[in-house]
Amino acid sequence: MIDRFFRKRIDIYTPFGVVVIFLPSTLVWRGSAKSEVLLYVVGVMVVGIGALFRFWAARYCGKRLKHNDVKRFVTCGPYSVFRNPLYIANIMMTCGFLLFAQMWWLLPFFLFYAFLRHTLVVRREEKSLETEFGDEYRDYKRRVHRWLPSLFNFFRTEHKPLYRWRDVLRRESSYLLVASVALVFLFFKNNLLDVFV
Secondary structure, X not given: OHHHHHHOOHHHHHHHHHHHHHXXXXXXXXXXXXXXXXXXXXXXXXXXXXXXXXXXXXXXXXHHHEEOOEEOOOOOHHHHOOOOHHHHHHHHHHHHHHHHOOOHHHXXXXXXXXXXXXXXXXXXXXXXXXXXXXXXXXHHHHHOOOOOOOHHHHHHXXXXXXXXXXXXXXXXXXXXXXXXXXXXXXXXXXXXXXXXO
């Protein structure tokens, strides 16, 4: 069970989610009305950009990676810019939620912990991919960075998505729904708790 917990990477987001849900933001920091509005706007934008990046990455991965029972790994689309675009997207979205929740002061802690934990997970995944794909994967690792963007690769790569946008939106609709509900919840939580704190 613990191995599954770590494999699902629940431990990366859960502690920060619990803090955001149960800690009134005004107990730690009370900004001006302008700064609160700014954090709401920037938070929504970062969540939105992260979600779009996640949807874009989802167009290039999934069950269709097998062709005639031969496994492949993706090197095009966002995978030509980052080796782990889904992780980057999830980290971006969580940063947006922290901003929206008026808990910007948690960002350094979250980023440190998220990149540390994801790096441990990614190292294990990369060993597995090196074993499975050998030099082909090692060459990909040399061209595309794990966390920093490799923008020039994007323009040198032919991009063939596996899924249409419509299919991705259908597949990712639960994430979209949860993100929307979370933003509405956080907005009401912060504004209702202001009356009591």
